[in-house]
Amino acid sequence: MTRDGAPRRRGRPAGLQGGELLAVARRAFLDLGLAGTTMNEVARRAGISKASLYREYASKDSLFAAIVLDWTARGRDAMRPALDALLTADDIVDGLTTLTHTIQAGVLDEDVLRMRRLVAAESDRFPDVAAEYLAGSWDSNIAALAETLAELDRRETLVVDDPQAAAEQLTWLAVGGPLNRQTLGAGRVASEHLTRTGIDAVTTFLHRYGAVAA
Amino acid sequence: MTRDGAPRRRGRPAGLQGGELLAVARRAFLDLGLAGTTMNEVARRAGISKASLYREYASKDSLFAAIVLDWTARGRDAMRPALDALLTADDIVDGLTTLTHTIQAGVLDEDVLRMRRLVAAESDRFPDVAAEYLAGSWDSNIAALAETLAELDRRETLVVDDPQAAAEQLTWLAVGGPLNRQTLGAGRVASEHLTRTGIDAVTTFLHRYGAVAA
């Protein structure tokens, strides 16, 4: 072992590779933005040379694309446990309220918002990346919610004629306002207001789709 | 007159100033983004020298801030005519449906979306500009809608216990999904789907806030 915990000089290089390199680069992009992140900085954080970084990713653009696509793949089925919980909830009001809080937490997470802003800002230059992000982060999760609402319709817990539309309505009732505020740089919405927004979303949702009066 | 319609060489400079300069610069930022817009390009489009441009705006950042604040001021009372129309509408369903379409058109306009993306992407570096944008473009318009809903409650056309919450709900039911898609670079949402979303928004809204069954 060299001094100061510096890497050994034998065998495999001590710098980060593969998934670890991607994680470090993601952190840099989230912290510093696309323009603010230099390949030098990514290489520095990963403990490798710029030449090594360029051997893994041919350009800064391809690194950015890889980061977003990796992120999207990880978040694709994020709502699944919460949807299973909704199907086994004793009370539909409680179940939906818990679900809205889960959706809020997922959408309004600080890193989720930063990644979303990056993708949106660069959607002109990276249309395919943005499309994949939209499909993986939003479309697939809302479709899964729609399927769950359809099942609750079959059980006659809810009356949902158009599950896709209902899923979008619940989603936007729960997160539209807070997402807009945080997207535009306002600080985190107070958790009491978030809770209140979630309850209000469920109330309105059940006025339309509830099998019994809410 | 010089050849090719080039500016005269006498009297006031032929280049743009003040509001016209701001409009030209705004167009550049909307077309090319913040990083993509150079001060050389702005000067070129305005027909002035870079030195003249820097005499009006001390930095690229201050030019950006001026553009966003000017834009925000122009859009502050954008919804007023539509809200007045709602108050004089014969039928509340028709009135609200028309309003949702107006909100959609205002929010989903291509330039509005580009400006929004610029502000969101730069909200870390320009927190005050982003806050002013949020206040002028969203808060003031939603507050005006809330006031209108409160008036409709007094008339017993609607039953609105919390006008602010109701205004947010109607807004996000109408534009949440389409705004999300377009923000993330998907093409314009089909107008039939937009219409359908607006009608669906009003239906859900009236299930909760309608004085009579919708």
Next chain:
DNA sequence: CCTACCGATCGGTAGG
């Protein structure tokens, strides 16, 4: 008011 130019910094690549 403009041309010319600067100090700084970037993404990307060379030699060893």
Next chain:
DNA sequence: CCTACCGATCGGTAGG
């Protein structure tokens, strides 16, 4: 000899 890696520096361009 090869693979993996690094110090140094390139061409080109940004704001000012």
